[in-house]
Amino acid sequence: MTSETRFTVELARLPELALEREFRARSSDARWLLCGSDVEALRLDELLALTDDECRGLWDELALGYTAPSGHPLLRAEIAGLYERLGAEQVLTCAGADEALFLTLNAILRPGDHAVIAWPGYESLFQVARAAGAEVTPLRLRHDTGWRLDLRDLRRALRPETRLIVVNYPHNPTGALPDRSTFEGMVALAAEVGAVLLSDEVYRLLEYDPADRLPAGVDAGRHVVSVGVMSKSFGLAGLRIGWIATRDEELLERVTALKDYTSGCNSAPSEILALAALRARDAVLGRSRALVAGNLAELDAFFEEWEGVFEWVRPRAGCVGFPRLVTGGPLEPFLAGLLDEEGVLLVPGSVYEHGGNHFRLGFGRADMPGALARLDRFARRSLRA
Numbered sequence: 001m002t003s004e005t006r007f008t009v010e011l012a013r014l015p016e017l018a019l020e021r022e023f024r025a026r027s028s029d030a031r032w033l034l035c036g037s038d039v040e041a042l043r044l045d046e047l048l049a050l051t052d053d054e055c056r057g058l059w060d061e062l063a064l065g066y067t068a069p070s071g072h073p074l075l076r077a078e079i080a081g082l083y084e085r086l087g088a089e090q091v092l093t094c095a096g097a098d099e100a101l102f103l104t105l106n107a108i109l110r111p112g113d114h115a116v117i118a119w120p121g122y123e124s125l126f127q128v129a130r131a132a133g134a135e136v137t138p139l140r141l142r143h144d145t146g147w148r149l150d151l152r153d154l155r156r157a158l159r160p161e162t163r164l165i166v167v168n169y170p171h172n173p174t175g176a177l178p179d180r181s182t183f184e185g186m187v188a189l190a191a192e193v194g195a196v197l198l199s200d201e202v203y204r205l206l207e208y209d210p211a212d213r214l215p216a217g218v219d220a221g222r223h224v225v226s227v228g229v230m231s232k233s234f235g236l237a238g239l240r241i242g243w244i245a246t247r248d249e250e251l252l253e254r255v256t257a258l259k260d261y262t263s264g265c266n267s268a269p270s271e272i273l274a275l276a277a278l279r280a281r282d283a284v285l286g287r288s289r290a291l292v293a294g295n296l297a298e299l300d301a302f303f304e305e306w307e308g309v310f311e312w313v314r315p316r317a318g319c320v321g322f323p324r325l326v327t328g329g330p331l332e333p334f335l336a337g338l339l340d341e342e343g344v345l346l347v348p349g350s351v352y353e354h355g356g357n358h359f360r361l362g363f364g365r366a367d368m369p370g371a372l373a374r375l376d377r378f379a380r381r382s383l384r385a
């Protein structure tokens with residue numbers, strides 16, 4: 001073992017994630033999940049029907065042993081093809097985006113470092129950054145400015161010791177998507193202070209207007225890392241295949257070495273199925289986009305009908321929004337009644353420590369219209385009584 005290639009990781013104890021705790025406590029009572037963050041899962045037979053001959057051969061003759069630690073070479077090449085200027089060797093496949101984020105945050109952050117993370121957001125980003133010893137400044141996004149990230153706020157949050165800026169676009173839970181100049185401003189600000197910009201892009205390719213699609217982070221600079229996954233836009237969460245894409249060789253080496261402590265390598269069947277889905281991505285993404293567009297039309301009608309009672313900043317991408325109950329009392333008893341009487345689960349904004357009666361609403365699932373009809377029925381009973 002050569003001492004100059006070794007490094008250490010500080011890993012403090014991680015707290016339970018508030019959102020997952022909420023799910024664990026309530027989802028067994030729920031018949032309808034109106035808060036899911038993914039697109040309706042594709043079935044194995046549906047995916048196999050889209051599979052090209054090469055993948056079908058790989059699938060039929062698959063040996064179920066350990067796989068290549070950095071990922072199947074064909075899968076890495078296919079993922080690299082999602083970007084403008086990336087080679088297969090600049091991709092590390094992971095067990096979902098969760099592992100990709102865990103490895104990246106731990107590879108970058110050290111005790112005493114400072115990180116800026118947009119908030120509300122995906123809680124694991126915060127907790128893992130904190131556990132790695134960093135001081136985290138939340139960059140607050142607000143309903144009344146349309147969840148817009150203000151570059152002046154970002155600039156104010158930066159310090160000389162800022163090592164990392166984390167953004168997630170398209171955004172969970174608000175569905176927000178900045179314009180191109182704001183995105184370029186983030187990339188430039190990170191470069192100015194010598195920080196890495198970690199771009200969590202798990203909802204990328206699910207923009208409602210393709211003209212709104214931002215460049216992938218990794219294509220925007222060597223200091224920008226993109227994290228992607230099969231779970232959201234592709235509707236294949238059960239594969240647990242995500243990835244880190246970076247042009248920073250040293251960072252890639254660190255995350256690769258850390259992966260030996262977590263998953264070690266990916267599931268062999270999942271790699272082949274992810275490869276098949278990426279090769280058939282026009283069909284797979286077309287299905288997701290059609291589902292989301294249909295559900296959005298239902299939601300447009302709902303918010304029009306309930307104007308003044310429920311409101312939201314209509315998302316521009318993804319399958320998650322962050323509406324609020326404007327009138328009708330506090331949110332928590334309303335959500336408890338909705339679960340109790342109609343079996344519909346919504347996640348309160350309090351899991352993000354966000355006030356203002358917001359709740360997370362997911363609209364990627366095929367049964368969303370049924371769940372929405374039950375929300376409507378319960379609201380009529382309890383709010384219009």
Ligand SMILES: Cc1ncc(COP(=O)(O)O)c(C=O)c1O
Nearest residue numbers: 037096097098122168172229231
């Ligand atoms: C913004 C964001 N990043 C990362 C993840 C993790 O994705 P996965 O569960 O597929 O690992 C999620 C999942 O909800 C997410 O919403």
